[in-house]
Amino acid sequence: QQQVKQSPQSLIVQKGGISIINCAYENTAFDYFPWYQQFPGKGPALLIAIRPDVSEKKEGRFTISFNKSAKQFSLHIMDSQPGDSATYFCAASSLDTGRRALTFGSGTRLQVQP
Amino acid sequence: EADIYQTPRYLVIGTGKKITLECSQTMGHDKMYWYQQDPGMELHLIHYSYGVNSTEKGDLSSESTVSRIRTEHFPLTLESARPSHTSQYLCASSESGQLYEQYFGPGTRLTVT
Numbered sequence: 106q107q108q109v110k111q112s113p114q115s116l117i118v119q120k121g122g123i124s125i126i127n128c129a130y131e132n133t134a135f136d137y138f139p140w141y142q143q144f145p146g147k148g149p150a151l152l153i154a155i156r157p158d159v160s161e162k163k164e165g166r167f168t169i170s171f172n173k174s175a176k177q178f179s180l181h182i183m184d185s186q187p188g189d190s191a192t193y194f195c196a197a198s199s200l201d202t203g204r205r206a207l208t209f210g211s212g213t214r215l216q217v218q219p
Numbered sequence: 220e221a222d223i224y225q226t227p228r229y230l231v232i233g234t235g236k237k238i239t240l241e242c243s244q245t246m247g248h249d250k251m252y253w254y255q256q257d258p259g260m261e262l263h264l265i266h267y268s269y270g271v272n273s274t275e276k277g278d279l280s281s282e283s284t285v286s287r288i289r290t291e292h293f294p295l296t297l298e299s300a301r302p303s304h305t306s307q308y309l310c311a312s313s314e315s316g317q318l319y320e321q322y323f324g325p326g327t328r329l330t331v332t
Contacts, residue, residue: 137319148223148309148323149262192260198319206252206267206277207321212260 108132109197111210118217124182126213128195131176135197139207140169140180143192152193153180185217222246225310225324232300233332240295240327242310248322249315251293255279256307256326268293269315300331 111128118124139154155162155169162169168181182189192214196207222245253266264277268287283297307328311321
C-alpha cells in the first residue's frame with residue numbers, strides 16, 4: 106500500500122531549466138511534508154519541508170507548492186544546475202503515529218544536462 | 220552537518236552468517252530509525268526507537284532485530300543472513316518534540332551471497 110505516490114521516476118532537464126517533481130498522498134492525517142535529496146553513496150539529506158497550513162514555501166532555488174484539497178505537493182527547482190543531479194524523495198509523516206517516521210515516495214532521478 | 224555514522228559501509232557475506240550493522244549518532248537524539256532501501260530506490264521503515272530500551276517494528280516486515288541500550292547507539296542484527304536480505308540499510312535519527320527533521324547516515328550496502 107503506497108501512501109505517497111511520486112512522479113516522474115526519472116527526469117532530464119537542461120541547465121537553467123525548471124525541474125518539477127510531483128507527489129500525491131492519501132492519508133489526511135499527514136501534517137509534515139519534506140523533500141530529501143540523495144547523492145550516490147550518501148544518505149538522504151533534508152532539502153526543504155512544508156506544513157499543510159501554507160500553500161508554498163521557497164528556499165533559494167527550491168520551492169514546494171502544496172494543495173491540501175487535492176492532497177498533492179510538488180518540488181520546483183528553478184535554474185537547475187548539473188550539481189542538482191541526484192535522486193529526490195518526497196515524504197510525509199503524521200504526529201498521530203507518535204513515532205514521526207517518514208513515509209517516502211518512490212524517488213525521482215534528476216539529471217541536469219550542461 | 221549531521222553526526223550520524225554507519226559501519227561497515229559495504230559488506231559481502233555468505234548465507235547463514237550472523238551480522239550486525241552499526242549506527243551511532245552524537246547529537247543526543249531520542250528517536251532513531253532503520254530504513255531499507257530497495258535497488259529501485261524506495262525507502263521502507265523496518266525499525267524505530269523512541270529512546271533507550273524502546274524499539275518497535277516498522278511498516279516493512281524484517282527478520283532483523285534491533286536494540287537500544289544507549290541513546291547514541293542503535294545496532295541492527297541479522298541472525299542468519301540470506302540473499303533476500305541484500306539491500307541498502309539506512310539509519311536515521313531525530314529530536315523529540317516538534318522538530319521533525321531526520322538526519323540520515325551514509326548507509327550500509329549489504330550483499331549476501
